[in-house]
Structures are given as structure tokens and as C-alpha cells.
Amino acid sequence: MEEKSAKTDWEPRIVGFVCNWCTYAGADLAGTSRLKYPPNVRLIRLPCTGAIDPLFIVKAFQSGADAVLVSGCHPNDCHYTSGNYHARRKLTVFKDLLEFTGLDPKRFWMSWISASEGQKFASFMEEIVTETKKLGPLKGYNN
Amino acid sequence: MANIGVFVCWCGSNIAQTVDVVAVAKAASEFKDVVYSVDYKYMCSSPGQNMMIDAIKQHNLDGVVIASCSPRMHESTFRSAAVLAGFNPYMVEMANLREHCSWVHDNREEATKKAIELVRMIVAKVARNAPLNKIYVPVTKRALVIGGGIAGIQAALDIANGGVEVIMVEKEPSIGGHMSQLDETFPTLDCSQCILTPRMVEVATHKNITLYAYSEVDSVEGFVGNFKVKIKRKAKCVIEELCTGCGLCTQKCPVGKKGEVMNEFEVGMAPRPAIYIPFPQAVPNIPVIDRENCTYFKTGKCGVCAKVCVAKAIDFNQKDEIVEEEVGAIIVATGYDLYPKDSYGEYGYGKFKDVISGLEFERMVSASGPTKGKVLRPSNGKPPKNVVFIKCVGSRDEKHGISYCSKICCMYTAKHAMLLHHKCPGAKAYIFYMDIRATGKGYEEFVKRAMEEEGAVYIRGRVSRIYKRKDHLVVVGADTLTGKPVEVEADLVVLATAIIAKDGADKLAQILKISYDTHNFYNEAHPKLRPVETNTAGIFLAGCCQAPKDIPDSVSQGSAAASKALALFSKKELEREPLISRVNEEFCVGCLACQPVCPYNAIEEKEIRDRKGNLIKKVAHINEGLCMGCGACAVTCRSGCIILEGFTNNQIFEQINTFENLISKFEPTPEETVAKK
Ligand SMILES: Cc1cc2nc3c(=O)[nH]c(=O)nc-3n(C[C@H](O)[C@H](O)[C@H](O)COP(=O)(O)OP(=O)(O)OC[C@H]3O[C@@H](n4cnc5c(N)ncnc54)[C@H](O)[C@@H]3O)c2cc1C
Ligand code: SF4
Ligand code: SF4
Ligand code: FES
Numbered sequence: 056m057e058e059k060s061a062k063t064d065w066e067p068r069i070v071g072f073v074c075n076w077c078t079y080a081g082a083d084l085a086g087t088s089r090l091k092y093p094p095n096v097r098l099i100r101l102p103c104t105g106a107i108d109p110l111f112i113v114k115a116f117q118s119g120a121d122a123v124l125v126s127g128c129h130p131n132d133c134h135y136t137s138g139n140y141h142a143r144r145k146l147t148v149f150k151d152l153l154e155f156t157g158l159d160p161k162r163f164w165m166s167w168i169s170a171s172e173g174q175k176f177a178s179f180m181e182e183i184v185t186e187t188k189k190l191g192p193l194k195g196y197n198n
Numbered sequence: 199m200a201n202i203g204v205f206v207c208w209c210g211s212n213i214a215q216t217v218d219v220v221a222v223a224k225a226a227s228e229f230k231d232v233v234y235s236v237d238y239k240y241m242c243s244s245p246g247q248n249m250m251i252d253a254i255k256q257h258n259l260d261g262v263v264i265a266s267c268s269p270r271m272h273e274s275t276f277r278s279a280a281v282l283a284g285f286n287p288y289m290v291e292m293a294n295l296r297e298h299c300s301w302v303h304d305n306r307e308e309a310t311k312k313a314i315e316l317v318r319m320i321v322a323k324v325a326r327n328a329p330l331n332k333i334y335v336p337v338t339k340r341a342l343v344i345g346g347g348i349a350g351i352q353a354a355l356d357i358a359n360g361g362v363e364v365i366m367v368e369k370e371p372s373i374g375g376h377m378s379q380l381d382e383t384f385p386t387l388d389c390s391q392c393i394l395t396p397r398m399v400e401v402a403t404h405k406n407i408t409l410y411a412y413s414e415v416d417s418v419e420g421f422v423g424n425f426k427v428k429i430k431r432k433a434k435c436v437i438e439e440l441c442t443g444c445g446l447c448t449q450k451c452p453v454g455k456k457g458e459v460m461n462e463f464e465v466g467m468a469p470r471p472a473i474y475i476p477f478p479q480a481v482p483n484i485p486v487i488d489r490e491n492c493t494y495f496k497t498g499k500c501g502v503c504a505k506v507c508v509a510k511a512i513d514f515n516q517k518d519e520i521v522e523e524e525v526g527a528i529i530v531a532t533g534y535d536l537y538p539k540d541s542y543g544e545y546g547y548g549k550f551k552d553v554i555s556g557l558e559f560e561r562m563v564s565a566s567g568p569t570k571g572k573v574l575r576p577s578n579g580k581p582p583k584n585v586v587f588i589k590c591v592g593s594r595d596e597k598h599g600i601s602y603c604s605k606i607c608c609m610y611t612a613k614h615a616m617l618l619h620h621k622c623p624g625a626k627a628y629i630f631y632m633d634i635r636a637t638g639k640g641y642e643e644f645v646k647r648a649m650e651e652e653g654a655v656y657i658r659g660r661v662s663r664i665y666k667r668k669d670h671l672v673v674v675g676a677d678t679l680t681g682k683p684v685e686v687e688a689d690l691v692v693l694a695t696a697i698i699a700k701d702g703a704d705k706l707a708q709i710l711k712i713s714y715d716t717h718n719f720y721n722e723a724h725p726k727l728r729p730v731e732t733n734t735a736g737i738f739l740a741g742c743c744q745a746p747k748d749i750p751d752s753v754s755q756g757s758a759a760a761s762k763a764l765a766l767f768s769k770k771e772l773e774r775e776p777l778i779s780r781v782n783e784e785f786c787v788g789c790l791a792c793q794p795v796c797p798y799n800a801i802e803e804k805e806i807r808d809r810k811g812n813l814i815k816k817v818a819h820i821n822e823g824l825c826m827g828c829g830a831c832a833v834t835c836r837s838g839c840i841i842l843e844g845f846t847n848n849q850i851f852e853q854i855n856t857f858e859n860l861i862s863k864f865e866p867t868p869e870e871t872v873a874k875k
Binding site: 068070075079080082083084085086087089090091092094097098099100101102103105106107108109110111114115118119120134135136137138141145177 | 294296301308316832842847857
């Protein structure tokens with residue numbers, strides 16, 4: 056019962072780690088194109104997805120994120136040529152580890168969104184918010 | 199304890215319409231470390247910037263957060279303004295309230311809450327920022343040009359004329375590249391040699407240019423402004439200082455008389471001796487001994503060249519030699535190759551003597567070529583009547599060949615049709631084509647001329663096969679415009695074979711540490727905005743090594759690459775952004791796990807020694823001239839001893855920490871207050 060009433064005014068908190076050159080710019084384009092998406096996401100800008108330490112993601116969940124996303128340039132398009140490959144390899148393994156620690160892997164998202172894909176960025180935010188709402192708040196990760 | 203100032207921008211109504219900016223500024227004033235907070239209509243305007251500058255001084259700020267548009271838009275604006283105030287620009291950060299908030303949300307309350315959180319995140323980050331200083335690296339004012347085709351020649355001359363020394367390395371015995379093999383050139387039909395040769399001579403005689411012909415780049419170390427290059431000078435077995443270029447040796451050499459060694463310059467259509475100058479106008483005009491085919495090197499006997507050389511310039515004992523040069527910039531202009539002969543079985547290239555490539559046709563029509571400018575059938579030495587030209591051989595053919603368009607074949611085939619009609623009266627040109635791409639200045643007119651004035655017969659369709667009927671070649675294809683099969687009885691077939699990357703292009707790329715595409719063409723840093731730069735600072739591209747192109751485009755790129763190099767040389771020192779990674783040497787264990795992840799090879803091993811010179815330990819060292827600040831190494835380091843300036847773990851963790859408390863409410867600003875502002 057308590058669970059349900061909490062759910063009604065609950066909004067998921069989503070943290071995104073994105074690279075400066077593609078996805079951050081893609082999010083900018085969503086803005087300049089005046090596309091609309093839910094306001095649940097907070098982006099943290101890094102130079103490249105290769106600079107995303109898995110600990111950032113753990114920390115985000117600990118600090119109350121209900122879902123975390125990582126997004127950068129498409130394979131082959133990384134501004135630093137190979138950062139997204141490092142990220143892909145590392146974070147794929149990391150995702151399995153998250154699952155092992157008891158976290159639903161559906162709360163961790165990875166995607167490639169280029170600077171010209173404003174629409175894809177907006178739709179992606181929409182999708183994450185919808186899916187995370189289905190999962191409900193993340194509980195017990197911090198304690 | 200930080201003193202942070204927050205400046206919330208209305209952006210006219212762009213932000214203020216959806217975000218309660220006054221409430222954001224008010225909420226921000228209560229954040230930890232914030233000592234000053236204000237909202238303003240246009241922060242990027244000159245009064246807005248002055249407001250920031252004044253506040254920095256008045257409130258003794260040591261951190262600034264501009265909450266306005268995307269940092270990709272105005273970060274540099276505000277950082278430059280900060281410099282005017284004598285403030286460290288890297289203590290200024292931006293919260294993106296426009297692109298990431300007001301423009302993408304409708305609900306004012308939700309958007310305002312988000313805006314407050316975005317500002318809080320950036321405030322938390324700035325509290326952990328450290329002042330950074332621009333990095334300056336010295337620049338060696340000398341350039342290396344690799345490849346002496348027209349693109350490399352243009353680049354070398356432009357740089358040398360700009361007063362900077364140039365080292366040119368050319369693999370072959372002579373510079374000139376493919377252009378020196380061409381006869382007349384589209385779209386003006388001017389003679390290739392006549393316009394090229396003077397430039398080649400200028401390279402050889404220019405006081406600022408050192409030419410290493412018959413040489414290759416062996417290794418490259420260092421970074422922008424500071425490259426150390428090892429060049430392998432292959433033994434010519436001819437002492438350059440003594441040789442007068444009389445050419446007597448090349449006439450007396452017994453090799454090649456029976457056609458056992460063919461001249462690469464003549465595309466294998468004429469023999470050459472073992473000691474040779476590839477073509478009469480070669481620069482430098484000094485022969486080389488092809489040691490593989492020289493009788494002296496094979497059997498120890500002969501030495502005819504040494505006997506006839508009056509200048510005593512022949513030296514069989516010469517060895518390959520490595521020279522070292524220091525340069526500040528490198529221009530790669532290594533050109534292209536043509537699609538190999540035997541790849542097109544159905545066209546009988548390599549099987550039928552009368553099927554030749556476009557480049558062979560060029561040599562044939564050239565007055566200095568193997569047939570002295572006459573178009574003759576290789577099978578019987580007689581002039582042809584019907585000549586079929588086939589375009590897109592290998593190009594635009596994903597199944598058998600390559601996916602891309604070679605760009606120049608449409609034009610040179612039209613040229614070949616004209617040259618055929620000029621040089622072989624009575625002959626007729628038939629051209630099989632898929633499309634005609636004639637997009638340059640005067641190009642469309644040129645093709646029209648070939649069709650209308652010169653009467654070349656254009657047939658739209660692919661050729662399916664070529665077979666021999668008696669003395670002729672029957673070319674079978676389909677005319678896709680009429681839908682009917684066509685057959686042409688030809689005496690000569692000329693294939694416009696695809697342009698492909700230079701053999702060994704990948705190896706050179708690995709030496710230079712530049713990237714290349716799936717076809718081995720070199721990658722430009724940005725396909726539109728940085729067409730002649732590579733991703734490696736200080737290395738530039740020109741000509742066909744980047745992609746197929748014609749002479750005008752190759753020359754333009756040569757000049758463009760030269761201007762990039764000259765811009766680099768115009769400063770005493772190179773200024774670089776300090777947002778790069780650094781190693782904490784105290785904690786580094788020297789595992790060098792970071793080294794292979796760096797795309798720019800910026801990480802080297804460094805030895806730490808005590809005063810007596812005893813080795814204490816080895817650590818990783820990041821070269822500030824090379825690091826681009828991608829941060830891959832910082833994540834890889836297991837001991838956590840690499841920090842990426844501007845995006846340190848401390849900064850990012852502080853940003854994440856702010857999520858622990860939600861902004862649940864804020865005080866909406868009454869309409870009247872807003873209206874008054
Ligand atoms: C049949 C035919 C006809 C053509 N007709 C025309 C025409 O009429 N008009 C026109 O505008 N264009 C024409 N072109 C295109 C023209 O040839 C090219 O645009 C031009 O030659 C490109 O110059 P480049 O300097 O980039 O390359 P290249 O001419 O290939 O020169 C590259 C140079 O680099 C050297 N090199 C290669 N690798 C190394 C290395 N590792 N180290 C050192 N040196 C190296 C090579 O030996 C060569 O000297 C034609 C091409 C063909 C095939
Ligand atoms: S990974 Fe870390 S510890 Fe290992 S060498 Fe590099 S900086 Fe030093
Ligand atoms: S930040 Fe990137 S470019 Fe710089 S040293 Fe590390 S891996 Fe190399
Ligand atoms: S810069 Fe976008 S993923 Fe590397």
C-alpha cells in the first residue's frame with residue numbers, strides 16, 4: 056500500500072555520462088530543434104566515453120539514481136578515435152558485474168548518439184524514463 | 199573554502215520563458231560556497247561580461263558559474279572575458295540551462311527544479327576546480343614533406359617560399375609522381391610535363407629545400423613541433439656529388455636490352471637498364487643502380503657503367519644510409535596506386551595484349567613515351583580503328599572491386615577520347631559508362647566537347663565480357679538507355695582502373711601514428727572543417743593519399759597543408775589547452791598499463807634517479823605536447839594516479855554527490871518582480 060502511494064508522485068532520477076563531442080552535442084541539438092523530452096535526466100559532461108570510470112556509475116546509483124546512462128560517439132567516430140571502444144569493452148563487463156551485485160541491468164543503459172542525432176537523444180530519454188518508471192525506484196543500493 | 203559567483207542568464211526569453219531564472223539565482227545563493235548570485239538578461243553581451251568581471255573583483259570570487267547556454271557555445275567567450283579580469287579562465291564553468299533545459303521542457307516548475315539542480319552540480323564541480331595554465335611547447339621551424347608528387351611539390355614550394363626549410367623525401371629515383379607520366383591534362387589539355395617540370399626543378403634548386411630522392415621514412419618520434427625523423431637513403435651506387443647526369447652509363451648497361459627488366463615509369467611498356475634514370479626530365483637527374491637486376495650485384499662481373507663513367511661516380515660499395523632530421527611539422531603526400539592488372543578477368547586485362555589501362559594509354563599518347571606519341575595496338579603495332587574505353591573498372595563495384603568512386607576517370611576518359619581523335623586520325627572512341635560525373639569548373643563543358651565536337655560515342659551500361667574474334671576484341675555489354683544489348687568490335691580496349699591507396703600506406707601510417715580508413719586512405723581530422731589535418735597534431739595530408747582526386751584538388755590541398763604548417767611555424771611556441779592528463783609520480787608503480795590505451799602515444803616511460811644518478815624507479819610520463827586529454831589512461835590506471843585536468847575524479851564525484859538531496863521545492867517569483875527587471 057505504502058509502496059503504491061509513493062509511486063504516484065515519484066519521478067525517476069536519471070544520470071547520464073556523455074562525451075562532449077557527440078552525445079552532449081546531440082543533446083544540444085535536441086535543444087536547438089526544440090524537441091521535448093521528460094526533465095528527469097541530469098547529464099555530466101566528459102571529454103569522451105573512454106574517460107568514464109565505472110566508479111562514477113556506482114557512485115551515481117549510490118547517490119540515488121534510478122537509472123544511469125552512458126552515451127558517446129558511434130563506433131569509428133570517437134573524437135579520440137578509440138575511447139568509445141575502451142568504454143564499450145569495459146562497461147559491458149561492468150554491466151555483468153552490476154547484475155552480480157544485485158542491480159537490475161535494465162537500469163544501466165549504453166548507446167551511441169552523434170551530434171546530429173537530436174531526435175535520437177530525445178527518444179532515448181523518453182525510453183529510459185518510461186522503462187525506469189516500470190521498474191520503480193531503486194531501493195537498497197545504498198544500505 | 200571557495201568563493202563562487204553564479205550568474206543566471208535569461209537569454210532574453212529563451213531561458214526565462216520556461217525557467218524561473220530569478221528563483222534559480224535565489225536558490226543558488228544558498229548553495230555551499232556561493233557568495234554571490236545574480237540573474238541578468240544577456241550574460242554574453244558586453245554589459246553581461248563586464249558584470250561578471252566586476253563581480254569577480256568586488257566579491258573576490260575564485261570560481262564562476264555561468265548558467266546560460268551550452269558550454270559548446272560560449273565557454274570560450276566567458277573564459278576569455280575572465281582573462282581580461284586577470285582571473286584564471288579554467289575557474290569558469292557553465293551550466294546548460296538553455297539547450298538542456300528551457301528549450302526541451304514545457305513545465306515551468308519541473309524545468310526550474312531541473313535548472314536549480316544543474317546549477318548546483320556545476321557549483322559543486324567548480325568548488326573542486328584548480329587554476330590551470332596554458333601549455334607552451336617549442337617549435338622546430340622545419341617541415342618534412344613525404345612524397346614528391348604534385349601535391350607534395352606544391353606544399354614544399356609554398357612552405358619554402360614562406361621562408362621555412364623543407365626536407366622532401368621521395369621513394370622513387372625522381373620526384374614528379376603520376377603527373378609526370380601524364381600527357382595532356384583535363385580540362386584545358388595543357389601538357390603535363392610542361393607545367394610540372396619547372397616546378398620539379400624549382401624543388402631541386404630552392405635554397406630552402408633539401409631533397410632526398412630514392413629514400414623512405416624509417417621512423418618518426420616526438421610530437422607536434424618536435425618530431426625526430428629517421429630517413430633511409432637507399433644506396434644509389436652513384437656518388438651524387440660527382441655524377442654529371444650525362445647518362446652514358448644508362449646507354450652502355452647491358453641489362454634490359456631483351457626486355458627482361460621493364461621501366462615502371464612506362465608502366466611496363468618499355469625496357470630499362472639496371473642503371474637508369476626513370477625519364478629524361480627526372481629530378482634529380484642522377485641514375486640509380488637497381489641492385490636486384492644489376493649483373494655486377496648478381497654475378498660479381500660486369501661493371502661496365504663504372505668503366506664508362508668519366509666522372510668516376512659509380513660506387514658499388516655504397517650502403518643504405520640513415521640520416522636524422524628534426525622537424526616541427528610533417529606533410530604526407532604519398533599519392534595513389536592503380537587497381538591491379540589481373541583483378542578484372544572478364545575484361546581480359548593481362549590476358550589480351552590489346553586491353554590496356556588508362557595510364558598505359560597516357561604513356562602511349564605521350565610524345566616521349568614508348569611509342570613516341572603514336573596510338574598503336576600492342577598486339578601488332580598497328581594503329582587501331584575502334585577503341586573502347588570502359589569506365590568504373592573496379593570503382594563503385596562493391597562485389598568485385600571497391601565501393602567508392604575514383605573521381606577522375608570520367609574526366610580522363612573524355613580526355614582520352616579527344617587525344618585518340620587528335621593523335622590517331624580515323625579512329626573512333628566508344629565509351630561505356632555508368633554515370634558521368636563532371637563537377638569541376640569547365641568539366642561539364644569538357645565532356646560535352648568530347649561528345650559533341652569530337653564525336654565520342656557514349657554508351658550507358660556495364661560491359662559484361664570481352665572475347666577475341668580473329669584479330670579483334672569483341673566488347674559485349676548492355677545499353678541501359680535503350681535496353682538493348684550492344685557489341686563493339688574493338689582493336690584496343692582502355693580500362694579506367696580504380697584509384698586505390700598507395701601500396702604500403704598502412705605501414706607508413708603506423709610509423710606516423712595517423713589513422714586510415716578501410717581502404718587505406720588516410721583520415722582527415724574532420725571531413726568538412728579540417729580536411730588537411732590528421733588527428734595527430736602537426737601532421738597534415740595533401741593529394742591522393744587522402745582520397746582520389748585530380749590535379750587541381752591535389753594542388754589546393756598541397757597549399758592548404760602548407761598554410762597549416764606555416765601557421766604552426768608563425769609562433770615561437772605552441773599554445774595548448776591544459777585540459778590534459780597528468781601522472782602523480784609518487785604513486786605511479788610504473789606498470790605502464792596506461793600506455794597502450796593512449797590513442798596518441800603520449801605516454802612514455804620515465805626514469806626517476808637520485809642525485810647520484812642511481813635509478814629509484816620508473817614511472818609513466820605524459821607528454822604535454824601530445825596528450826589530447828581524452829582521459830582513457832586515467833580510467834585505466836589501477837593505482838588511480840592519473841588525473842585528467844578539468845575533469846578530475848574529485849570534480850565528477852562532487853557533481854554526483856549533489857544527487858543525494860533532491861530539490862523538492864523552490865519559491866516561485868511573482869510576476870510583478872519579473873516584469874520590473
Ligand atoms: C590515367 C590517368 C590520367 C589522369 N589525368 C589527369 C588529368 O588529365 N588531369 C588531372 O587533373 N588529373 C589527372 N589524373 C590524376 C592525377 O594523376 C592525380 O590527381 C595527381 O597525380 C595526384 O598527385 P599526388 O601528388 O597526390 O600523388 P602522386 O602523383 O601519386 O604522387 C605521390 C608521390 O609520392 C611518392 N611516394 C609514395 N609513397 C611514398 C613513401 N612511402 N615515401 C616517399 N615517397 C612516397 C610517389 O613515389 C610519388 O612520387 C590522372 C590519373 C590517371 C590515373
Ligand atoms: S597505469 Fe598508472 S601506475 Fe601504471 S604506469 Fe600508468 S600511470 Fe603508472
Ligand atoms: S588523456 Fe588520452 S591522450 Fe592524454 S595521455 Fe591519457 S590516453 Fe593519452
Ligand atoms: S569523444 Fe565521443 S566517445 Fe570518444
